[in-house]
Amino acid sequence: xxxxxxxxxxxxxxxxxxxxxxxxxxxxxxxxxxxxxxxxxxxxxxxxxxxxxxxxxxxxxxxxxxxxxxxxxxxxxxxxxxxxxxxxxxxxxxxxxxxxxxxxxxxxxxxxxxxxxxxxxxxxxxxxxxxxxxxxxxxxxxxxxxxxxxxxxxxxxxxxxxxxxxxxxxxxxxxxxxxxxxxxxxxxxxxxxxxxxxxxxxxxxxxxxxxxxxxxxxxxxxxxxxxxxxxxxxxxxxxxxxxxxxxxxxxxxxxxxxxxxxxxxxxxxxxxxxxxxxxxxxxxxxxxxxxxxxxxxxxxxx
Numbered sequence: 001x002x003x004x005x006x007x008x009x010x011x012x013x014x015x016x017x018x019x020x021x022x023x024x025x026x027x028x029x030x031x032x033x034x035x036x037x038x039x040x041x042x043x044x045x046x047x048x049x050x051x052x053x054x055x056x057x058x059x060x061x062x063x064x065x066x067x068x069x070x071x072x073x074x075x076x077x078x079x080x081x082x083x084x085x086x087x088x089x090x091x092x093x094x095x096x097x098x099x100x101x102x103x104x105x106x107x108x109x110x111x112x113x114x115x116x117x118x119x120x121x122x123x124x125x126x127x128x129x130x131x132x133x134x135x136x137x138x139x140x141x142x143x144x145x146x147x148x149x150x151x152x153x154x155x156x157x158x159x160x161x162x163x164x165x166x167x168x169x170x171x172x173x174x175x176x177x178x179x180x181x182x183x184x185x186x187x188x189x190x191x192x193x194x195x196x197x198x199x200x201x202x203x204x205x206x207x208x209x210x211x212x213x214x215x216x217x218x219x220x221x222x223x224x225x226x227x228x229x230x231x232x233x234x235x236x237x238x239x240x241x242x243x244x245x246x247x248x249x250x251x252x253x254x255x256x257x258x259x260x261x262x263x264x265x266x267x268x269x270x271x272x273x274x275x276x277x278x279x280x281x282x283x284x285x286x287x288x289x290x291x292x293x294x295x296x297x298x299x300x301x302x
Contacts, residue, residue, distance in 0.1 A: 004070025005079060007063050012083025014060035019230070019239050020090045021053030026231040034156065034228040037220075044227060061187065068188045073254040074262075074272060077184075077247035078117030081279075084240045085111060091236040099236050107240055109282045116275030117251070120268040131192040132258040134210050140253050141182045141214055145221075148178035152225050169233030170241055176226045177245025183218035184250040186211045188258060244279055251276060 025047045026032075032040045044050050067076050084107060091097045099107065155171035189211040194202050206212055229238055255262065263269045 004067050004076070007066040008071070008076055008079040009083075011060045011063035011067065012080060012086060014056045014063065015080075016083055016087040016090055018053045018056030018060060019087060019235055020094050021056060022050055022227065023053075023091070023095055023230055023235040025050035025053060026227065029231070032228040032231050034152065034225050037224040040224045040227060044223075061183075064184070064187045065191045065194070068191045072260050073184075073188060073258060074117060074251040074260070074276075075120070077251040077254075078115070078120075078275070081110065081243055081247045084243060087239055088236055091234070091239075095235060097234045097236040099234070106282050110240065110244055110279050113275040113278035113282070116271045116278070120263055120272035120275070132189060134189070136257055137185060137189060137214075138210055140257055141185060141210075144178050144182050144249070145217070148175045148182075149221065149225075151175040151178070152229075169229060169238035172225075172229035172233060173238045173241030174245050176222060176229060176238075177242040178249060179218045179222045179225070180242065180246040181249030181253075182214060183222065184246060185254050185257065186214035186218065188250075188254060190215065248276060248280055 029043055029047060029050070032043060034040070044054075064076075067079075071079075088099070088107065151171060152175035155175065158171075189209065190206060193205040193209055193211065226242070254260075263272060
Protein backbone atom coordinates (compact mmCIF):
# COMPACT_ATOMS: atom_id res chain seq x y z
CA UNK A 1 0.00 0.00 0.00
CA UNK A 2 2.63 2.54 1.05
CA UNK A 3 4.73 2.11 -2.08
CA UNK A 4 1.56 3.08 -3.95
CA UNK A 5 1.35 6.25 -1.84
CA UNK A 6 4.98 6.99 -2.69
CA UNK A 7 4.29 6.53 -6.40
CA UNK A 8 1.31 8.90 -6.13
CA UNK A 9 3.50 11.58 -4.51
CA UNK A 10 6.08 11.20 -7.30
CA UNK A 11 3.26 11.54 -9.84
CA UNK A 12 2.15 14.75 -8.09
CA UNK A 13 5.64 16.22 -8.44
CA UNK A 14 5.86 15.26 -12.11
CA UNK A 15 2.41 16.68 -12.89
CA UNK A 16 3.10 20.00 -11.17
CA UNK A 17 6.47 20.50 -12.85
CA UNK A 18 5.05 19.43 -16.22
CA UNK A 19 2.10 21.82 -16.14
CA UNK A 20 4.25 24.78 -15.09
CA UNK A 21 6.85 24.08 -17.80
CA UNK A 22 4.10 23.80 -20.42
CA UNK A 23 2.39 27.00 -19.28
CA UNK A 24 5.67 28.93 -19.36
CA UNK A 25 6.43 27.61 -22.86
CA UNK A 26 2.91 28.39 -24.12
CA UNK A 27 3.43 32.07 -23.29
CA UNK A 28 6.11 32.27 -25.97
CA UNK A 29 4.11 30.48 -28.69
CA UNK A 30 1.55 31.91 -31.17
CA UNK A 31 -2.15 31.65 -30.31
CA UNK A 32 -3.50 28.09 -30.39
CA UNK A 33 -7.01 26.98 -31.32
CA UNK A 34 -8.54 23.60 -30.53
CA UNK A 35 -10.34 23.87 -33.89
CA UNK A 36 -6.97 23.40 -35.64
CA UNK A 37 -5.53 20.32 -33.91
CA UNK A 38 -2.77 19.58 -36.43
CA UNK A 39 -1.52 23.18 -36.22
CA UNK A 40 -1.55 22.98 -32.42
CA UNK A 41 0.62 19.84 -32.40
CA UNK A 42 3.08 21.24 -34.97
CA UNK A 43 3.49 24.48 -33.02
CA UNK A 44 3.97 22.66 -29.71
CA UNK A 45 6.68 20.42 -31.16
CA UNK A 46 8.78 23.48 -32.00
CA UNK A 47 9.23 24.29 -28.30
CA UNK A 48 11.89 22.31 -26.36
CA UNK A 49 10.53 23.70 -23.08
CA UNK A 50 7.04 22.45 -23.87
CA UNK A 51 8.42 19.03 -24.84
CA UNK A 52 10.22 18.85 -21.47
CA UNK A 53 6.94 19.61 -19.69
CA UNK A 54 5.06 17.02 -21.70
CA UNK A 55 7.67 14.37 -20.87
CA UNK A 56 7.22 15.14 -17.17
CA UNK A 57 3.46 14.70 -17.55
CA UNK A 58 3.96 11.43 -19.44
CA UNK A 59 6.13 10.14 -16.62
CA UNK A 60 3.36 11.12 -14.20
CA UNK A 61 0.84 9.08 -16.17
CA UNK A 62 3.24 6.12 -16.08
CA UNK A 63 3.46 6.43 -12.30
CA UNK A 64 -0.32 6.10 -12.17
CA UNK A 65 -0.02 2.53 -13.45
CA UNK A 66 1.88 1.70 -10.27
CA UNK A 67 -0.54 3.62 -8.06
CA UNK A 68 -3.64 1.83 -9.36
CA UNK A 69 -2.04 -1.55 -8.74
CA UNK A 70 -1.55 -0.71 -5.06
CA UNK A 71 -4.34 1.67 -4.00
CA UNK A 72 -8.12 1.75 -4.39
CA UNK A 73 -9.34 4.35 -6.87
CA UNK A 74 -10.94 6.73 -4.35
CA UNK A 75 -7.86 6.83 -2.14
CA UNK A 76 -5.52 7.41 -5.08
CA UNK A 77 -7.56 10.42 -6.23
CA UNK A 78 -7.33 12.05 -2.82
CA UNK A 79 -3.53 11.82 -2.87
CA UNK A 80 -3.32 13.10 -6.45
CA UNK A 81 -5.25 16.26 -5.60
CA UNK A 82 -2.96 16.99 -2.64
CA UNK A 83 -0.39 17.87 -5.32
CA UNK A 84 -2.31 21.09 -5.96
CA UNK A 85 -0.36 22.71 -3.13
CA UNK A 86 2.91 22.22 -5.01
CA UNK A 87 1.31 23.41 -8.24
CA UNK A 88 0.13 26.66 -6.63
CA UNK A 89 3.58 27.29 -5.15
CA UNK A 90 5.28 26.68 -8.49
CA UNK A 91 2.79 28.75 -10.50
CA UNK A 92 3.30 31.65 -8.10
CA UNK A 93 7.10 31.40 -8.03
CA UNK A 94 7.73 30.60 -11.71
CA UNK A 95 4.74 32.08 -13.54
CA UNK A 96 3.93 34.99 -11.23
CA UNK A 97 0.25 33.98 -11.04
CA UNK A 98 -1.61 35.23 -7.98
CA UNK A 99 -5.00 33.65 -7.24
CA UNK A 100 -7.68 35.85 -5.69
CA UNK A 101 -8.53 35.60 -2.01
CA UNK A 102 -11.74 33.72 -2.81
CA UNK A 103 -9.83 31.24 -4.96
CA UNK A 104 -7.27 30.65 -2.21
CA UNK A 105 -10.04 29.83 0.27
CA UNK A 106 -11.74 27.60 -2.29
CA UNK A 107 -8.58 25.68 -3.10
CA UNK A 108 -7.82 25.36 0.61
CA UNK A 109 -11.27 23.85 1.10
CA UNK A 110 -10.63 21.41 -1.76
CA UNK A 111 -7.39 20.28 -0.09
CA UNK A 112 -9.19 19.79 3.22
CA UNK A 113 -11.89 17.80 1.45
CA UNK A 114 -9.44 15.52 -0.23
CA UNK A 115 -7.36 15.06 2.90
CA UNK A 116 -10.59 13.72 4.36
CA UNK A 117 -10.63 11.18 1.54
CA UNK A 118 -7.03 10.19 2.30
CA UNK A 119 -7.86 9.85 6.00
CA UNK A 120 -10.61 7.40 5.08
CA UNK A 121 -8.06 4.90 3.75
CA UNK A 122 -7.12 2.05 6.08
CA UNK A 123 -5.04 -1.03 5.35
CA UNK A 124 -7.44 -3.96 5.00
CA UNK A 125 -10.55 -1.77 4.83
CA UNK A 126 -10.40 -1.25 1.05
CA UNK A 127 -10.14 -3.68 -1.81
CA UNK A 128 -8.15 -2.99 -4.99
CA UNK A 129 -10.09 -4.24 -7.99
CA UNK A 130 -8.46 -6.41 -10.61
CA UNK A 131 -10.66 -5.32 -13.51
CA UNK A 132 -14.11 -4.37 -14.78
CA UNK A 133 -16.49 -5.45 -17.57
CA UNK A 134 -15.32 -3.45 -20.59
CA UNK A 135 -18.94 -2.92 -21.71
CA UNK A 136 -19.59 -1.09 -18.44
CA UNK A 137 -16.42 0.97 -18.90
CA UNK A 138 -17.58 2.04 -22.36
CA UNK A 139 -21.08 2.78 -21.06
CA UNK A 140 -19.54 5.25 -18.61
CA UNK A 141 -16.76 6.58 -20.84
CA UNK A 142 -18.42 7.35 -24.18
CA UNK A 143 -21.14 9.73 -22.86
CA UNK A 144 -18.54 11.41 -20.65
CA UNK A 145 -16.22 12.04 -23.60
CA UNK A 146 -19.11 13.43 -25.62
CA UNK A 147 -20.09 15.72 -22.72
CA UNK A 148 -16.52 16.98 -22.30
CA UNK A 149 -16.09 17.82 -26.00
CA UNK A 150 -19.53 19.49 -26.12
CA UNK A 151 -18.84 21.60 -23.03
CA UNK A 152 -15.47 22.72 -24.37
CA UNK A 153 -17.12 23.79 -27.62
CA UNK A 154 -19.77 25.75 -25.73
CA UNK A 155 -17.14 27.60 -23.68
CA UNK A 156 -15.22 28.40 -26.88
CA UNK A 157 -18.38 29.72 -28.51
CA UNK A 158 -19.31 31.89 -25.56
CA UNK A 159 -15.79 33.26 -25.19
CA UNK A 160 -16.04 34.74 -28.70
CA UNK A 161 -19.19 36.72 -27.89
CA UNK A 162 -18.67 40.44 -27.61
CA UNK A 163 -19.11 42.29 -24.31
CA UNK A 164 -18.67 39.12 -22.23
CA UNK A 165 -16.42 39.08 -19.19
CA UNK A 166 -13.17 37.17 -19.89
CA UNK A 167 -13.46 33.52 -18.91
CA UNK A 168 -11.14 32.37 -16.14
CA UNK A 169 -11.01 28.79 -17.36
CA UNK A 170 -13.54 27.04 -15.08
CA UNK A 171 -15.51 25.67 -18.03
CA UNK A 172 -12.35 24.61 -19.84
CA UNK A 173 -11.11 22.89 -16.69
CA UNK A 174 -14.35 20.96 -16.23
CA UNK A 175 -14.38 19.83 -19.88
CA UNK A 176 -10.77 18.66 -19.91
CA UNK A 177 -11.24 17.13 -16.45
CA UNK A 178 -13.99 14.89 -17.83
CA UNK A 179 -11.66 13.64 -20.58
CA UNK A 180 -8.88 12.97 -18.11
CA UNK A 181 -11.37 11.23 -15.82
CA UNK A 182 -12.00 8.72 -18.61
CA UNK A 183 -8.23 8.52 -19.09
CA UNK A 184 -7.83 7.60 -15.41
CA UNK A 185 -10.38 4.81 -15.78
CA UNK A 186 -8.49 3.57 -18.84
CA UNK A 187 -5.17 3.64 -16.95
CA UNK A 188 -6.78 1.69 -14.10
CA UNK A 189 -8.15 -0.84 -16.58
CA UNK A 190 -4.84 -1.11 -18.43
CA UNK A 191 -2.99 -1.77 -15.17
CA UNK A 192 -5.33 -4.69 -14.47
CA UNK A 193 -4.37 -6.22 -17.83
CA UNK A 194 -0.63 -6.09 -17.21
CA UNK A 195 -0.52 -8.90 -14.68
CA UNK A 196 1.70 -11.39 -16.50
CA UNK A 197 5.43 -11.38 -17.13
CA UNK A 198 4.91 -12.72 -20.64
CA UNK A 199 5.05 -9.67 -22.94
CA UNK A 200 3.02 -11.33 -25.70
CA UNK A 201 0.21 -12.39 -23.37
CA UNK A 202 0.16 -8.97 -21.69
CA UNK A 203 0.00 -7.17 -25.06
CA UNK A 204 -2.79 -9.46 -26.29
CA UNK A 205 -4.78 -8.92 -23.10
CA UNK A 206 -4.29 -5.15 -23.31
CA UNK A 207 -5.06 -4.59 -27.00
CA UNK A 208 -8.16 -6.79 -26.99
CA UNK A 209 -9.64 -4.40 -24.41
CA UNK A 210 -10.94 -0.84 -25.01
CA UNK A 211 -8.37 0.72 -22.68
CA UNK A 212 -5.51 1.57 -25.10
CA UNK A 213 -7.99 3.09 -27.56
CA UNK A 214 -9.61 5.22 -24.86
CA UNK A 215 -6.12 6.33 -23.84
CA UNK A 216 -5.19 7.28 -27.40
CA UNK A 217 -8.34 9.36 -27.85
CA UNK A 218 -8.12 11.13 -24.49
CA UNK A 219 -4.40 11.76 -25.01
CA UNK A 220 -4.91 13.35 -28.45
CA UNK A 221 -8.08 15.32 -27.63
CA UNK A 222 -6.87 16.23 -24.15
CA UNK A 223 -3.56 17.50 -25.53
CA UNK A 224 -5.15 19.89 -28.01
CA UNK A 225 -7.93 21.08 -25.71
CA UNK A 226 -5.82 21.47 -22.59
CA UNK A 227 -2.97 23.35 -24.28
CA UNK A 228 -5.27 25.83 -26.02
CA UNK A 229 -7.06 26.44 -22.70
CA UNK A 230 -3.85 26.60 -20.66
CA UNK A 231 -2.43 29.25 -23.00
CA UNK A 232 -5.43 31.54 -22.36
CA UNK A 233 -6.08 30.93 -18.67
CA UNK A 234 -4.17 30.84 -15.41
CA UNK A 235 -2.57 27.48 -14.61
CA UNK A 236 -3.21 28.16 -10.92
CA UNK A 237 -6.97 27.94 -11.55
CA UNK A 238 -7.57 25.79 -14.63
CA UNK A 239 -5.33 22.91 -13.46
CA UNK A 240 -6.89 22.64 -9.97
CA UNK A 241 -10.39 22.65 -11.49
CA UNK A 242 -9.39 20.04 -14.06
CA UNK A 243 -7.74 17.91 -11.37
CA UNK A 244 -10.72 18.16 -9.03
CA UNK A 245 -13.18 17.10 -11.74
CA UNK A 246 -10.91 14.24 -12.81
CA UNK A 247 -10.49 12.99 -9.25
CA UNK A 248 -14.17 13.25 -8.33
CA UNK A 249 -15.24 11.53 -11.54
CA UNK A 250 -12.70 8.76 -11.10
CA UNK A 251 -13.34 8.30 -7.38
CA UNK A 252 -17.12 8.06 -7.73
CA UNK A 253 -17.70 6.36 -11.09
CA UNK A 254 -14.43 4.43 -11.01
CA UNK A 255 -15.30 2.90 -7.65
CA UNK A 256 -18.67 1.78 -9.01
CA UNK A 257 -17.37 0.63 -12.40
CA UNK A 258 -14.52 -1.45 -10.99
CA UNK A 259 -16.62 -2.79 -8.12
CA UNK A 260 -14.42 -1.53 -5.29
CA UNK A 261 -16.19 -1.53 -1.95
CA UNK A 262 -16.54 1.61 0.11
CA UNK A 263 -15.32 1.42 3.74
CA UNK A 264 -17.67 -0.40 6.09
CA UNK A 265 -16.57 1.63 9.10
CA UNK A 266 -19.13 4.47 9.55
CA UNK A 267 -16.44 7.08 10.36
CA UNK A 268 -14.30 6.20 7.34
CA UNK A 269 -17.34 6.13 5.06
CA UNK A 270 -18.44 9.55 6.36
CA UNK A 271 -14.98 11.02 5.75
CA UNK A 272 -14.90 9.75 2.16
CA UNK A 273 -18.44 10.81 1.22
CA UNK A 274 -18.23 14.19 3.00
CA UNK A 275 -14.85 14.96 1.45
CA UNK A 276 -16.16 14.23 -2.03
CA UNK A 277 -19.28 16.34 -1.46
CA UNK A 278 -17.24 19.28 -0.11
CA UNK A 279 -14.87 19.30 -3.08
CA UNK A 280 -17.79 19.22 -5.52
CA UNK A 281 -19.65 22.04 -3.75
CA UNK A 282 -16.55 24.26 -3.74
CA UNK A 283 -16.08 23.69 -7.47
CA UNK A 284 -19.68 24.65 -8.19
CA UNK A 285 -19.33 27.83 -6.10
CA UNK A 286 -16.33 29.23 -7.99
CA UNK A 287 -16.90 32.20 -10.29
CA UNK A 288 -16.79 31.42 -14.02
CA UNK A 289 -15.23 34.74 -15.03
CA UNK A 290 -12.24 36.87 -14.18
CA UNK A 291 -13.13 40.41 -13.12
CA UNK A 292 -13.26 42.91 -15.95
CA UNK A 293 -10.09 45.00 -16.22
CA UNK A 294 -10.34 48.39 -14.59
CA UNK A 295 -10.53 51.33 -16.94
CA UNK A 296 -8.95 54.61 -16.04
CA UNK A 297 -11.21 57.61 -15.87
CA UNK A 298 -10.61 60.84 -17.82
CA UNK A 299 -7.60 62.81 -16.74
CA UNK A 300 -8.27 65.40 -14.09
CA UNK A 301 -8.01 68.98 -15.32
CA UNK A 302 -6.13 71.24 -12.94
